[in-house]
Amino acid sequence: MNIVNKLTIRHLKQNKKRTLVTILGTIISAAMIMAVATIGVSYTDLLKKQAIENNGNWHVCYKDITTDQIDSLLQDEQTASLSLIEDRGYAELDDLMSSYKPYIWVRGMNDEAFTQFDVQLLEGRLPEAENELIVSSSLEDEEVTWSIGDEVTLATGKRFTEEEWAEPQDGLLTSENSLERNEEGDLNETLIDINETSYTIVGFFEQPNWEWGWTPGYMVLSHIDESDEHYPVDSFVYVDKPDRSIYDHADELSDMLGITNVQYNSELLRHSGITASDSIDRTMNGMLGVIIVVIIAGSVALIFNAFAISVSERSRYLGMLSSVGATKRQKRNSVFFEGAIIGVISVPIGIVAGIVGIGITFLAINPMLDSIGLDQQLSLTVTPFSILITILLSALTIFISTWFPALRASRITAMDAIRQTHDIKLKTKSIRTSKFVRRLFGIEAELGLKNLKRNKKRYHVTVLSLIVSIVLFLSVSFFTDSLKQSYQIAESGDAVSYDLEIYSDDADSVSELRESMEDSAEVTDVLTQREMNVSLYLDESEVAPELLESGGYDRMDDGQYRYYAKITSIDKDSLDEYVDSAQIPDNWDDESMSAIVLDTITYEDFEQSKYVRTKSIITNINDSLNIVETNWDTEETKELPTLTVTALTDKTPMGSYNAYLGSVNIFVSNETFEAILNESDLEAEDNLMYVKSDDPMATEQTLSELSNRSINNLYDQRTQGEQMIAVISVFTYGFVTLITLISLANILNTISTGVALRKREFAMLRSVGLTNKSFKKMMMFESAFYGVKALLYGLPLSILVMYMIYRQTQYAFSYSFTIPWLHILGVIIGVFVIVGLAMLYSLTKTKNETIIEGLIQENQ
Template sequence: MNIFTKLTIRNLKLNKKRTIGTIIGIMLSVALICAVAGIATSLQKTLVETTVEDTGYYHLKLSDVTNEDVNKFKNNRDIKDVNVINDVGYSILENSQNGNKPYIHLYSLNESAFNNMSLELVEGRYPLNSNEIAINEAMLTSAGVNYKIGDIITLNLGDRYAGGEYINSGFEHEPYEYMNNPDGTSKNVGEEIKVKFTHEFTIVGIMSENDGPIKPISFMNDAGYTCITNGLDEGQKDMYISLKDPKKANTSFKEMIGLDLGTGDFANTDYIYSINYELLRWEAFNVSDSSMTMITAVVVVTIIIIMLTSIYCIKNTFSISLTEKIKMYGMLSSIGATKKQIKNSVIKEGMILSLIGIPLGIIAGILAVFILIIIVRGILGELLEAEIVFNISWLAVAISIMLGFVTVYFSCLSAARKAKKITPMEAIRSVNDIKINSKKIKSPKIIKKLFGVGGVIAYKNLKRNKKKYRTTVISIGVSVFIFLAASTLLDYSFEAMGGYYKNYEYNIRVSCYSNTRQEIADIIQNENLKDYSLLYEVDVSSNKNEEEKEENENLDTSEEDDLVITDTAPEVSNRLEITDTSNLSEFGDKVLNLVYEVDGEEQTSPIELTIIGLNSKDFRDYASKLGLDYDKVKNQGILSDYLNLYENGKTTKDRLYNYSENDTISGKLDNKDINITIADITDAYPKGIEDTTYRGIVVINIDEFSDVLDFKPYILTINPEEPDDLAKHIEDTYGDINLFNIAKEVKFYDSVNLVVSIFAYGFIAVITLIGVTNIFNTLTSNIELRQKEFASLKSIGMTKKEFNRMINLETIFYSIKALIYGIVLGLIASFAIYKAFAQSLDYGFRIPLQAILISIIFVFIIVFIIMRFAISKVRKQNIIETIRKENV
């Protein structure tokens, strides 16, 4: 073995603690790099899996292809799977009770399509040939037909025609009863199926109707229920192609179909194509996409931060190691070692430590990602629909290893350069060459007064060893700074995101689409609610003519908002119109009093207040919350007319009207004159409309105003003990409502909060640990190098107590220095973050006292532990032997 290797290894064995400390430092930084890479690849795989759940696994869809096309692509070596889906046709679904879906829409899939498309079975199995069929669960529920597995059904398959025109099933539409004439009038066309062939199928499976249709095959408003069979080659054929190497999508597409995404030359292909951008975006980073760039940027920046911090910390260790070996290197140089040999010896030390540290780091990193993913799954698992994937690619590991070596190499570079410059003479002759300027280590008198001699020596030591302690101070300072900045950032982010939901006094909010709001009344009646409150709004439907009322009530609103609306008279507003514009404030005038042109005529928009009603009980609650006497105000109104206007980057909040307490609001509603006396003016909305924007509301007691106005339910808020159970029950039982589960939302945000905090603080903790290993090495070596000095002090009579005091004071001095730097910089960062968020959220600047306290405690604990440990080593020394010893 090379002599230098031998020397290096023996030296490392001799200084076991420092060697271990350095290895731990290397291990931590490699672990961090590997973990970041692992999290990134896991995230990417998770996103891919989520997308595949949604769209099926394919990259390119070619429509209306022939069997020749299919074979040509199947033989292409760049292609992974060719999924063939035939649109066989429609067949009437006997006894369908769903007027919007009277058909079965049959598709045929080939083998690989069954594997790659997003399908889900609730019962049975998938069809293996063209005599078998898997039907749609929705047929049994919303169409009410009675099929089961084993039944044989006969389908008369063909195309849809309306009024003699072929309906391209590529357009989503329920069955046509009326179509538009060119002049805008409508004609009754009715639909029919022109049957092309008949086929018998045995039902072998039932597909889930969850989340709507089966992507990418079927679509939302299809007139037929999606059913699938296997290998029935009828009807239009589409190919869904997946690539072996998605990253080469651009070149592959160009080769296969002449499509050049890069130049945007889309016209250069004869095929009708569609690209699954969503999947490509996550699988192949080259599709330029802002979220991919952001993720990549975050990963790269994080790794750079890790490397820079690690290099800075580990570098110090090598410098210490070098200082202890100056004499040896000098001697080697004198008997003939070349500079290159000495420089390489230092680098060799780094490489040997890497050989142990890097593999350990990789293992630790992979383990960390594994554990993190389990934790995240546990916290977020039920709330997210996607499955969180654990994946670490070999590439990531290889890159981590390489970056680890690079980090260590740069760490020992400066020590190596210094070693090169050691001349034999200076190394042999001088032991500890300290260039001291007596002025520089003058200590202020106060130190001696407060801390005694020990303090003076401690202080002078600090000044003398400024450079040595610099890394310690900076390590601690930076950690504190990052911690403070991160805490503030996390706090503000979470408040901005979802913090305000926590202040709501209820868990569930229900609103309703239908005109009569019958569902809400039903819920209140049937569900035996204990803690709830109901907001009412003014009902003006008694003014509409009876015909229209019936028509509106009978419209089937169970499908999407695809209502056919014919011309009716303009709706009567249910808001209170303020005719006297002198009641507007300046702000209100600017915002509300707008003039616009319609057909050359000038019109002003009506100035209206929304009326919100509460029953007596709820009104009493609301009034008492505002400090009002219910009996005095029960027949009055509470005005809330503040508006947040966001203009030119600034938010202004001001009142729209200039009413005062006890004024009367006069206006017109539904052709009646309405007068409401103002009991109070507030910016606190009643429960249920906290996040809605109104241009002024008046809250009144419906029981007191029932003679002048009609009311109907508007928004129901419930505060149950088991919000999730009740929410699900209401959603399942009542159609046509909009339910907002606040408890679920808050739980979600809390969970996300927790996960992000774990990641952020975990990261900071590890970076701090790397700094700590560096501090450990610096302090212990410092103590060891000064053993002679300590021995001398002891020999001339310094007591144990004074000695300990001296060491402790040194600790305190530079810890305080580091803390001051860290806290000051941290506060500045904190303030900057506050300013950045103040655009949207201004709750005033809060000094992060908690975080500061935590950092102070932590710093002292860590440094004290290390100091204690180092002192205990010094205590054991024999004074005379130490002084006598030449070779420590």
């Protein structure tokens, strides 16, 4: 080891406080990078596990294939394993009491399917022959007393209905069809092609997530062998290393084999980083690219500040090396050597700290995930790749951070070090201040501003630290909000905000049923609504621009455009709650024929492969809506009472869906609805009730006993969407909290170190008569100058970065760019509070020092 490196190590030991501060900053940076990598890997792993539990561990499904096609799939190069599931049909059982699950649903699976679909045995063993069965635990609520070893005979058949809508499929109902009932609520389906088969019960298994709650039968599983002749089956292909070519390959293979129905496990593929849409890939990669650059820039700034302050503090030491013959290269390498020592110590500690910190965070988060019903939990997942990435990025940031300080160190001469000319500029122009500063704020403010101008490098380093912190916080906040908003837009068409849906053509029966359910202990919310479908005639200026561009409009002979409108009346209590939640004025219906217009919609533009959020109709408060009723059989129209727009909103009440492009949803009071209905010639009223419940299955049973109306149980669909939003929210707030802590550490480190290096300056000011009160006032103004300067540069730069992130989202989504003013207000307040607290904290370390101690202060 050469003498310069030995002196560098000695200097690090002698200046323990400064060395510890630098090590701490580097540890924080490495921990941040490791934490982000670990969060990303662990979060992706969670989503994969949840997708597998929901749908099974497969990638491509080929429906209704034959034995010959099975052989071809097994020989395909992409097939790692092939699961087969055969739908043997439904069987009626006298012991079944449920009116919404009146069947036993028999399915056959091969050995791979039992593994890939993670069938969890509670008792017994898996079936090994086609005449053996295992029974789902969902059957426990029924009066079926099957035991292991029992022989049962099931007459299985296909579900058939005579409803016209099922004619294209020969009247056959699949497992995806809920129970078919007529208008009176009676069962409107039968079983055909019935075959009797004897089975032996060999076990019981835990009800899986892919046994949907709304399916009309309790699942039992048997065994099939792909080498045997059997009915057409569904095959589920698992691919070892899937990539985007999986879609093209599956299309080509299905065409070659004559398979007409191909489906993909989109959820699992999406969480594996594979989507069928280039636009979504481009959006996610672009957003991640922008945010990674911001995080690395923040890390560089954090470590750069530490080394810049270190070089400033070591200027005399470097000048001493120059005086004894040290070359520029030796002085430059001394800074690189210091960075290497700091890195060797800090990066391993940072990696461990990041992993431990995220592990503790997961321990705190998992109970929250469990409380919202998420079956899987975040498990700490650390890969060699994430550790390697952390080491490389940390090394890169340390190198970049030390480069400019090293160049500066190489240029320091002995005379410069003695005169401190690198840090302090005494030219008159450079420290000149405006007369208004003293007049408005006093001599203390002028002194503070002059101090900043004299110590420009430290001043710039501190302001840069604040700017980076501002950009980090706002960019990451906007990034995570964009993720959440993009998911909500993508899922809004399928979003379900209730558990149970009941339809009836009789408004009175629905109202009576609602009153009965209000006293139910497990019911948390009930909403009833009446709907009618009408038309609106609009001028071109009122039509959504996207509809005009697409050419999908319906233009009348008189030049007006026909819109399809759904007018909805909600029960009084639910309407009041909706008005409050949507922040609609209470007096919106003070006049007759008032209407709330849902003027914002989200739809998927298939031609552009993107999701669009836009205005459904261009209208304003107090505009009139001309409603027209059309008899589609005779094409005759009739004008109905005119509505007045008294409120506009983008919020939907429970049970309502987004309209599609070219349509609009309108909400009115019950009195207005009746007035329109009384003028109508057609019976176009639909009556629905939506229910939220703590126990949807029990509530469904109660409803079926009170009414014979059709009940649609969508609990699984609703909870899946809510769970995903909750997980994204946890990820969002955790990530923002992490960045906030990093920013705080950055600011405190920079300001406290800068103040510590100015002890001599403070002692000099006190020696010429500056009182403690004036001294505090001077420092307060310095803090204000720091904050104002950082905000002047940080906020525009943050908005630019946020817009760059927004632009990346527009490859797959279309919505307007909005500046997060609440976040910006929080940042403005936070900057001044943090800077002020950092100054006060730093000054507490100098207030007890005497003037003499300050003047003779040496680095420690």
